[in-house]
Amino acid sequence: MKLELKKISKFFPGIKALQKVDFKLKDNSIHALLGENGAGKSTLVKILCGVYQPDEGKIFLNNIEHNITNPLESLSLGISAIHQESVMFDELSVTENIFIGNHITKPNNLVDWQQMERKTKELLGNLEADIRPNEKIKDLSIAQRHIVQISRSLIHDADIVIMDEPTASLSQKEIDELYSIIRNLKKQNKSIIFISHKLDEIMEVCDEFTVLRDGEFINTDLITNTNKDKLVTYMVGREIDQIFPKKQVKIEQEIFNVKNLYKKTQFKNINFNLRKKEILGFYGLVGSGRTEIMKTIFGINKYDEGEVFFKGKKLKIRKPNDAIQNGIVYLSEERQNLGMTGLMSVKDNINMAVMDKNSDYLIINQLKEIRNAEELQDKLNIKVSYWSQLAQSLSGGNQQKTVIAKWLSTKPEILILDEPTKGIDVKSKSAVHEFMGELVDTGMSIIMISSELTEILGMCDRVVVMYKGLVKNILDVSNTTSEEIVKLASGE
Amino acid sequence: MIKKIITSRDFILFAIIVFGVVVVGIANPFFVKPSSLSDVLTDTSILIILALSQMLVILIRAIDLSVASNLALSGMLISLLSTIYPELPVIFFILLSCSIGTFLGVLNGVSIAILKVPFIVTTLGTLSIYRGLIYFVSDGKQVYSSEFSEDFLALIHYKFLSLSFLFWIAVAVFILMYILLNHTRFGRNLYSLGGNPDAAKYIGINENKYIILAYSLSGFFAGLCGYLWVARYSVASTQIAIGFELTVISACVVGGISVMGGVGTVIGCTLGALLIGFIRNALPAVDISQFWQLAISGAIILIAIIINTKTEQRKEKTIMVE
Numbered sequence A: 001m002k003l004e005l006k007k008i009s010k011f012f013p014g015i016k017a018l019q020k021v022d023f024k025l026k027d028n029s030i031h032a033l034l035g036e037n038g039a040g041k042s043t044l045v046k047i048l049c050g051v052y053q054p055d056e057g058k059i060f061l062n063n064i065e066h067n068i069t070n071p072l073e074s075l076s077l078g079i080s081a082i083h084q085e086s087v088m089f090d091e092l093s094v095t096e097n098i099f100i101g102n103h104i105t106k107p108n109n110l111v112d113w114q115q116m117e118r119k120t121k122e123l124l125g126n127l128e129a130d131i132r133p134n135e136k137i138k139d140l141s142i143a144q145r146h147i148v149q150i151s152r153s154l155i156h157d158a159d160i161v162i163m164d165e166p167t168a169s170l171s172q173k174e175i176d177e178l179y180s181i182i183r184n185l186k187k188q189n190k191s192i193i194f195i196s197h198k199l200d201e202i203m204e205v206c207d208e209f210t211v212l213r214d215g216e217f218i219n220t221d222l223i224t225n226t227n228k229d230k231l232v233t234y235m236v237g238r239e240i241d242q243i244f245p246k247k248q249v250k251i252e253q254e255i256f257n258v259k260n261l262y263k264k265t266q267f268k269n270i271n272f273n274l275r276k277k278e279i280l281g282f283y284g285l286v287g288s289g290r291t292e293i294m295k296t297i298f299g300i301n302k303y304d305e306g307e308v309f310f311k312g313k314k315l316k317i318r319k320p321n322d323a324i325q326n327g328i329v330y331l332s333e334e335r336q337n338l339g340m341t342g343l344m345s346v347k348d349n350i351n352m353a354v355m356d357k358n359s360d361y362l363i364i365n366q367l368k369e370i371r372n373a374e375e376l377q378d379k380l381n382i383k384v385s386y387w388s389q390l391a392q393s394l395s396g397g398n399q400q401k402t403v404i405a406k407w408l409s410t411k412p413e414i415l416i417l418d419e420p421t422k423g424i425d426v427k428s429k430s431a432v433h434e435f436m437g438e439l440v441d442t443g444m445s446i447i448m449i450s451s452e453l454t455e456i457l458g459m460c461d462r463v464v465v466m467y468k469g470l471v472k473n474i475l476d477v478s479n480t481t482s483e484e485i486v487k488l489a490s491g492e
Numbered sequence B: 001m002i003k004k005i006i007t008s009r010d011f012i013l014f015a016i017i018v019f020g021v022v023v024v025g026i027a028n029p030f031f032v033k034p035s036s037l038s039d040v041l042t043d044t045s046i047l048i049i050l051a052l053s054q055m056l057v058i059l060i061r062a063i064d065l066s067v068a069s070n071l072a073l074s075g076m077l078i079s080l081l082s083t084i085y086p087e088l089p090v091i092f093f094i095l096l097s098c099s100i101g102t103f104l105g106v107l108n109g110v111s112i113a114i115l116k117v118p119f120i121v122t123t124l125g126t127l128s129i130y131r132g133l134i135y136f137v138s139d140g141k142q143v144y145s146s147e148f149s150e151d152f153l154a155l156i157h158y159k160f161l162s163l164s165f166l167f168w169i170a171v172a173v174f175i176l177m178y179i180l181l182n183h184t185r186f187g188r189n190l191y192s193l194g195g196n197p198d199a200a201k202y203i204g205i206n207e208n209k210y211i212i213l214a215y216s217l218s219g220f221f222a223g224l225c226g227y228l229w230v231a232r233y234s235v236a237s238t239q240i241a242i243g244f245e246l247t248v249i250s251a252c253v254v255g256g257i258s259v260m261g262g263v264g265t266v267i268g269c270t271l272g273a274l275l276i277g278f279i280r281n282a283l284p285a286v287d288i289s290q291f292w293q294l295a296i297s298g299a300i301i302l303i304a305i306i307i308n309t310k311t312e313q314r315k316e317k318t319i320m321v322e
C-alpha cells in the first residue's frame, strides 16, 4: 500500500471537518476522492500536505508511520499537490513559481537560476504549453496558471500527486491534455489522488474511489464496480435526479444588443443580441475572449469601438456601477479574489450588494438580511456551520455559492454568469440550474459562459461559439450537436 | 527588449535623476563638479543603507518605524563607551553598534511574530522607547567631537578613488543586498511571503522566522548606521536622525517598493534613495527658499509614485491576432 490513513480526524472550532476517516491509496492507481461541497476533501489533502495537522489518526507511507508537520516535509516524502486555492505568486516569474520554497541551489548556496530556467523550459515543452519561463504569473490566463500549478507538482518528481479540482476552470482541450499527463504519471508508477465534481471524468480516468460525507468515510471501491447514480447516492445519502429538465419559458422581445464591439488584441466584430427570458450561452476554449467581452460590457475594461443597446437605448457604461444601476450584473469567474470578502460572515457577504434594499430609513434591518440570506442559502444549499462563520473558512464550493447568492440578491434584469457551476457539487449544481430556470421565468435574461458542453446544451436557448476573439457562429441549441460546437470552438 | 528596459520603472527613476542633475547643473554649474557630486553621494550613503534594509521589512508587508531611534540609541551607547574606553579599537565599536542594533531589531521581530503585536504598534512603540532610552543613558547630554578618540573618527574620512568611506560601505551593502534578495533562498522567500502570505503557508515558509530575521537585519543596519552617523557628524545627541525613518520610507516608496508587499528591486530602492538624497542637496544649491524646498520635494516624490503605478499597470494577453 502506497499510502494509508487510519482514523484521521480534524476539528475546527464548531466544525467536525473529518471524523475518523480511513483512506487507502494503492500503487499505480488513480484514486477519486468524492463528496459534496464541505465534505472534507480539501481538508484531507491539506493534512497530507502538512498544511494542517490531524487531531487524531495516523498516516502510513509504504507501511511506515509518518508525522507530517509542514509542507516541505510532505514534499520530501514524495507528496505534491495542486491545491484548490490558488497557491501562486503573481509578481514572480513562472520559473520561480514552479520552484517556490524549493529553489535549486549551487554548491555555494546561491540560487541556480540557469538550471531552474532550463528545467522549467523542458517541462513546459513537454506539456506543450505556450508559456515563457520568465513571464510573470499576473500576466497569465487562468488556464495557463493552472498549467504552472500542474508543472509545480510534476517538477519534484513526487510519488503521490494530489489534484484538488484540477479541471474546474479548464475547457475540453486542456482537460484532455491533463488526462494524458495523469495517465503518463500512472505509467511511471505513481499514484494520483483526484478530486472532482464531474462524475463523467471520474468514470473516465479513475481506477478507484472513496466517498466522504459530512467529514465521514462512506465507501471505497473500484470504479468498475460502480456507476454515476450509485456515486451520487453515496455522496448525498439518498437518490436524487441529477439533471433537472430546464423549465420551458416563452422567450420575448430583444432587450439587449451588442454591435461591432472591438478591442485591440482582444476581440473583434462582436455582434449578438439577448432576448427577455432567454439564456444565452458562450462557449469556447479557455482564453478565447469570452470573459474579456463580458468584462468590457460590465465596465471593468474599456472597448475601442462598438455600441451596446439596452431596451433600444444606447448604453454608455464606463464603470461597473453604471452597469449595476442599469440592472446588469456580472458574476466573475475569479470569485475568491473579486467576489467575496473573506473576513466577513456568509450572511454579510450575501447582503453586501443589497444593503439599501434591506434598510428602513438608512438603518439596516437585520431581520430582512437574515431572511434574504436564509432563503438563498437554502436554495443554493450553502453549507455553513454557524451563522457568523467567516466566508474564508468555507469549503471552496460553498464560497462559490455565497458569491452567486450575493449577486442574485440584487435581482438584476440581465445576469452575466461566468462559469457559474465550477467547483460546485452535483446536487448544488442542479439547484443552481433549477434556480436559473426560475429566474428567467420571472423575466430575467441570462448570459452564461461555460466550458461544460452538457451545461450549455442543457440550459441555454442559443449559444455563441467563440474562437480567438471572434464569434464563430451563434447556434440554436435545439438545432445543433456537441460535435458541431466543439468543431467551431477549435477553429475548424 | 529595449522597450521593456525603457519603460521599466528603474530606468525611469534613473532618467529622472540624470535629468535633475543636468537641470540643476545648468542653474548652478558648481553643483555638478565631481567633488560636489561625490559629496552628495556621501551624504546619501546612510539613506541608501537604511532604505535597503527597510526594504527587507516592507517586502513582507511590514514597516520598521524604529530605525532612526535604533540608530540614535546604538550611536549614543558606543559614543558614551568610547569616551570611557578611548583605547579600544574602532572595529570593536562598529561591531558593538551593529550588535546593539540587531538586538533592538530582534525585540521588534519577537514582539510582532511571537507576541502578535501588530507591526505598526510595535515599531511606533519602540520608536519612542528607543529614543527615550537615549535620554536615560546620556542624561540628555551630548557627546562632542572633542570627546571622541582620533581613531573613532579617522576611519570615516578615509577615501578610496577620491570617494568616501561611507560611500564604499553603501556600495558594499548594495552588493550584499543584491545577492541576498536575488540569489538566496532567504531573499526569494521574502518575496513570496510578501506577495501572497496565504499561499506561502502551503509551501512551508515559516512566517515567524522570516519576520524576526527581517527585523533583525533592519536592526543590524540601523546599528551600523549608528556608528556611521555619529562618526560622520562627530556628535552624538538625543536628537540625531530624528524623523529620519520617514525619509527612509519615502526613499523605498519612491524606489518602487510596494507597501502591499512582495514587489521591488534593490536597484529601484537604491535609485529611490539617490533621488531623495539628490533633492535634499540640490534644492539648497539652486537657492530655493526653505518653504519651497519642502513643497518641491513632496511634489517630486508624488510624481515618482504616480509614474510607478502607471508602469505597474497590468498588460493584457493577446487573444486575437489581427
Ligand SMILES: Nc1ncnc2c1ncn2[C@@H]1O[C@H](COP(=O)(O)OP(=O)(O)OP(=O)(O)O)[C@@H](O)[C@H]1O
Residues within 6 Å of the ligand: A012, A013, A015, A016, A017, A035, A036, A037, A038, A039, A040, A041, A042, A043, A044, A084, A383, A385, A393, A394, A395, A396, A397, A398, A423, A425
Ligand atoms: N480553516 C478553516 N476554519 C474553519 N472551518 C474550516 C476551515 N477549513 C475548512 N473548514 C470547514 O471544514 C469543512 C470541510 O471543508 P473542505 O474544504 O475540506 O471541503 P471540500 O470537501 O473540499 O469541499 P469543496 O467541494 O467545496 O471544495 C467545511 O465545513 C468547512 O467550512
Ligand SMILES: [Mg+2]
Residues within 6 Å of the ligand: A041, A042, A043, A084, A164, A395, A396, A397
Ligand atoms: Mg475543496
